[in-house]
Amino acid sequence: MAFFDFIIIGSGILGTFHALHAARAGKRVLVLEKDNRPVSATVRNFGQVVPSGLSGRWYQYGRRSLELYHEIQQEHDISVRKNGSVYVASDADEWQLANELYDQRRADGYPCELWSQAQTLVKYPVLRPEYVKGAVVFPEEISVEPDLMIYKLIDYVTTKYANVTYRNNAAVVGCESTASGATVQLANGERFQAQKVLICNGSEFRLLYPDLFAESGLVVSKLQMMQTVPMPEIALPGNILTGLTIRRYESFADCPSYASLKTPEHLDELKKWGIHVLFKQALDGSIIIGDSHEYATALQTDDLGFDTKDYVNQLILEEASRIVNFPVNRIQRTWAGFYAQTTQEIFEADLENIHIVTGIGGKGMTSSAGFSEETIRRLFL
Template identity: 50%
Template sequence: MADLDYDVVVVGGGVLGTFHAYHAMKKGLRVALLEQDNMPKSATVRNFGQVVPSGMNTKWQEYGRKSLKTYKKIHAKFDITVRQEGSIYLASDDEEVQLIEELREINRANDYTSILFTKSECLSKYPGLNEKYVKAGLFFPEEITVEPRTMIGRMHKYLKKKGVSIFYRAKVIECNALSNQVSTQLANGRMLLSSKVIICNGNDFKTLYPQLFAMSDLEISKLQMMKTKPQGNYKISGSILTGLSIRRYEAFAECPSYLKIKSREPLDSLEKKWGVHILFKQAMDGGVILGDSHEYAAAENIDDLGFDLNMEIDNLMIDKAKEIFQLPTYEIDQRWFGMYSQCKNSDIFEKTIDENIHIVTGIGGKGMTGSAGFAKHNINQLFNI
């Protein structure tokens, strides 16, 4: 059975594919969005839900800032769980203070609002923060959080209301370029015809184009996270990023002092071994999400990362978190890991096949923050808008 009515078929219902579908719809295109499961189950729903352009380099911060506008614009019409409570980077020593001061100057030049907080201002705004840990903070008031598992489902409902056709359990088994169209064959026997196909799902990319996938520079990052039991009346607002994040995030690599400061770090610490940098965010149920860690493997060796949680990593993160925040409880309610693909040598994987089949994947940890802004740019580019 063939369906002839689409300008673009987007493969992958995660955040990157969903916002490609959104921006295509906004341009008046007829859109179908395909999700292989009954709802997205991968990286999109297995992260903090921190939308933090402040942590990105100059190029991707611009995409992230456009994402902020998109999230807020949609949320004003349809609740997608946006909370604008800002983000803060907490510096724990003089080197990290120097980096946040330098980042403030970079963002002043970029016309992106940031506010330097003194130690006392940090302690006043964030109850439970350990006064022995914090020396200063850099606050970004425009930044938001979302609830990933809820947000993506609500985005799909919003797209349906706007006329996007969404197909679940729609496993793609073949894409073929025709004279002026692309046929997309599903495992359930259905075939969709469209002017273009955009593949935003790493699993479908691997299945449909195994040789190209094998030749790519994609690697997989495995992140461990956890959530405490609800904290009662205790409230912590926005995204909390700490000293290890300052030393890790790409935005700080543009600071003049970054390389010298990084060169003085010990190479054999457990934090470096497991790629740990401590983040906090309070979930809607009152529990506090904390993490995370990073283990890497080439995409074709994903099984090397295993299917289990490494309790040494979890215990390390809890111990580090306790040095930063004195929460009412550190009793853990949930533990999980997420995996995302990224490129070793570029910021995203893009490949066009036969002019009208476009692979866009490997956005890495930038997905929740950068996808909405990047997708707008990419749709405009692909359709010459």
């Protein structure tokens, strides 16, 4: 039976960044991916890396993650683009929150700018003037290509670090603690042993420890997203977040005036479906637009279905057309993403040399690099 210092089950963003930091710590690492390649939440998102939207320790993890993304990009192209994040306020309440977050982040020493309506429209003439009140901007933030980044990151980790072994199509069906560590067993009967095992299972709750996940309080969120045909004539650089995002993200929820925030009647139906409109232009000029949020418990994820709801997509596009003046209905594809989340920030469990981590929710792309660095220090150093 082959022995490793560290076995990681799952090669999404959390698993792969843990592999990177373990490799840097000199550990012999085995990464096991049940699918041919990661196909879940890590690739079904906007690819926006926005520490500005997080609070508490996750904001700090996000800032560290930005440093790590830049560091890796200098060595190996993982599709990082430093083009900033722009939160566009559409009314007085949102503008007040934008000003409050600007003051907080400036006090933190985090680069930020506050743009007037006129400044915002000069920078983004595709925005409708009647929508824009102003914007809070974070010029150091980045975007990545969600359908490319994780594969490029895996290539970087496995190429640079000879102490990392990567196995795809390797579904783990058993994981047990032993006196000296832990063993894992694949569906084909292969077994491996390690000093420690990390399970980064995302929203897969059936293969390992289903009873634990049934009692975990974890839920799965289903998000609907769309992508337009390429529109190279449209210039939409950066991560574009709108008034609904200001009303949703935790960094704004920490601002003084958030407690008195009221939802205007015209946003009631959007709030019901958890919609907050984001835009991110891909390398080919197409624009990703979304998203919405529906929820189910860990035991009832199938209730969310595999389809997308035309009604929800139409709500997103109607709000998008209220924000921008280009034809948002030129859609070439739609999809649903699924991620695990919890009211406790993240789900972690220690089972004697086996550590489980999931439920990072929408924070994964932004904060996984920094969070996993700390986790490896805690597990090994």
